[in-house]
Amino acid sequence: MIRTSIIKSLAKVRRSKRLIFWYYLWNLGFGILIAFPLYIFLNDQVGKSLLGESLAQQFDMRVLFELLYYKSSMPAMLRSSLLVFLPMFIIIKLWFSGGTFSYLLNNTEFSFRTFINDSTRFLVRFLRLFIWSIPAFVVVFSIAIGYTLLTKLALGDLPDERLIFWNRIVTIALFFGCAMLCNLIFDYARMHIVANDMSNMWIAMWRGFTLALRHIGKTVSLYIVIALLGLGVLVIFLGLSLLLTSSHAVIIALMFLLHQIYIISRQFIYLLRIGSQAHLFRGLATEAGIRQSVYGYSTVIDTV
């Protein structure tokens, strides 16, 4: 089922070039807006000094120290551009997620009109779901803290640095594991909202929770397979970027291209994950033996 979900989703995402391009365009646009002050600054300060040569070679701490101490306006400039544009982008991304989920759940071709309509339709609900994720996050965070406290209570102040080190690694792994599980619960909750046009976030969360846990083998394996795919792409990217270290103009251009290809790949993998999960979501409904009703997915998947 996982294999089929990924293959089907792969086919669909490959057909969705316009959606990927749309995502990429926004990412690049906001990236440029946020990074632009650095360009202005470097053009003004470093560009006309020989420090620029060191910067062209590699990330040079000497240059960084000099800049941070004597051009103290730079960090402030970069911070403010990030503080203005990052929240804007996050809201826009949240807005698009309604359209994305709706498109990937349904067997229709991509159209901007439907995409924007669905995005707008689910914006407030997804925002409410996000607010629900805050207490859930606090609970998960408390589990990690609780684990730390528990080990402290059970074993006291650990006498050995090796134990402390590995205990910290376990705590971090536990936290990330829980975060991953919760993230996929919220993915399925969103699918319930879109498929059943639900407006009660508490119920949506509960449905997401029960679906993810009842079929934990499938939901988690799918998530892990996609995460490994992402990791594979990252490894390939890092390997290639190691080859592109020279300060030659062509190499700099190639590096930029590689960066952009990696960003597109990340977006592709994100859509692949949602698409595969959507396919699994529908598959599980069919498996439950409930046939699609004339009302579409709404009432059907409600019972999954």
Added chain:
Amino acid sequence: MFTRRRCLYFSLLLSLFLNNPVFSDNPILFNPPLSPRIANYTIHVELQAETKLLVAQERLSWRNTSSDKVSELQLHMYLNGFRNDQSVFLQEWNTKVKKDGYGYSEITKCSLPDGTDLLDQLHYIQPDDINDNDKTVLQITLPRPVRPGASIELNIEFQAKLPDPPIARTGAKGDYFFAGQWFPKVGVYENGGWNCHQFHANSEFFADFGVYDVYITVPASYVVGATGIQVGITHPSDSTTTHQYHAEDVHDFAWTASPEFVEYIDSIDDVRIRLLQQPAHRGQANIDMEAAKQAVAYMQKNVGDYPFPNLTVVDPGRKAIETGGMEYPTLITAGTVYGLPDGIHLTESTIIHEFIHNYWYHLVASNEFEEAWLDEGLTTYFEGRIVEHVFGNSGNMVNFLSIRISEIEFARSGLMQLPYMDPTKRNSWEFYSSGSYGINVYYKAALMLYTLDGYLGEDVMNKVYRTYFERWKFRHPTSDDFIAVVNEVSGQDMGWFFDQIVYSAKMLDYSVRSISSKEVKKTKGYDFTLNWQDTPADTITSSKQDSSMAEQDSSIVAENDSTTASDTLIATVVDTTKYHTIVRIHRRGDFQFPVDVAIMFADGDTVHEHWDGKDRWKIYEYTRPSKLLAATVDPDNKVPLDINLSNNSKTLKPERKSIYRTVSHYLFFVQNLLESISLTSLFSIFADMI
């Protein structure tokens, strides 16, 4: 010398085993003595591990090498710096001490060998301030003065409590003990008086050389490390062991004890290195040992002979890192953490640093209270050299996740934080702040020595260090003594340099203020030499002459006189395309230092200028067939004392490639950030990282 020392060490070891389990006679390591041996100690100390107490009997023998009759002794009682929160040390340290964490040192008996009791003659004094809560300097009024050349012996019994957890280099945590500055220790009598300062937060130490015989009794399961060499071991009871240590020509004695230590032994040249490592740090033992070996080998080769047969390296216990990164004669403390990535060389650089101290704190024993830079500055400088020798030029301190920091960059980043608040030489407790103390005596002093390398040449400076070491080992040189060696070896009077940095706090900053390079236009209007008899043909001839003259580069230098520039402009008018280039160099700080200037032209030519740096500014002008590319002050980075390197150069055209490269990397970082953070759920921030 090397072979003799090694033989000596093995014969000592042999005698240890043959004599076991009784105390051996104290051996003679150096005959004739290497130092004046003014302050000599025999101490029997017992560690009471439960209460962190040291109970000890000390026999102090002090020799008067001055021409004065000395009627009192002054003793450092360093552990009293942690006695109460009103001590000078804890007032300056500005950290809270746990309720039972305080430490102290208290003399319970003090008498002369003839039995004369001196307990009533002990008074705490405060030579540096009026804080009578400070009990770190003890004055002992003697019944009879000590005549020049004579010696005095005192029998002292004292009890000391080590701070728990350790504060500033010394203390106990769990079953790890580090005893530094733990015994009543006589000050230095010089220039007609006692040099015996109170214990300050920013200060280290100053003492005379001598011979130490120390008998350390600890629980039987404990491993002990100490200054000097172990010459005997006995078992006074089933549960305790006494370790006998002997050290000659040293000016301090520190020891450590813990049942946890894992012992590693190796040697380099003629020096046996004993590493006492925490069990959790077994995996790093090789790294620590290699660092110690590199340091020993480098210093012996480049500075002078380390005359002692051994070195002990101590890895502090957990939560006792306060005892780490410290130097004592023949014993140093390091500090590492489990899981430290390979590219972070902090442990190695600490070990290297602390060993170098054995040259500039121990063998050459300057006064760290009053001129700490002579020790810390030289040590930091040599640390940079050794680390560069071992790990290369770039990223020799940190080379991790593509972040590279080298020692010299680290020193510069320190200097930038509090540039030039204080002269380098100043009483340690009188600096503007502890930050300024650290920056001046460590970083600024080291950068000063790097700058001297650039100015006088590394060969000259290497000779300076060797001469200074040979001349002043086992003595107490001052800043003036160091400067005298620099002057002598370099054959120059470098007073102008040291006056600006050691004795005053001047800022060194040279910059390229502006550059321009413009095409020279033909003159319009009348020629400046009007000749009514001239025919047009003559004018052409005159122009040709100008042209042939201008075939050679013409450069005119103006100094504090900008009118010359415009005259030059007219004088160098030619037919072929020429560029008139002006480079303005500016001395922004009040520190005057000669600098090189490089002016690069588009045809590949570089003009090298040398400016004495005395005036506020200097203008270089050229008329050349090629346009200017860039100008830079100190093109070879020979002046790391220059506080701001970002103003050292200017290019006519922006260096676009580097801008695009940097911005593209930052853009990529931002794009990834945008991909990772979403409001779909708070978890996505962590789960969507890939």
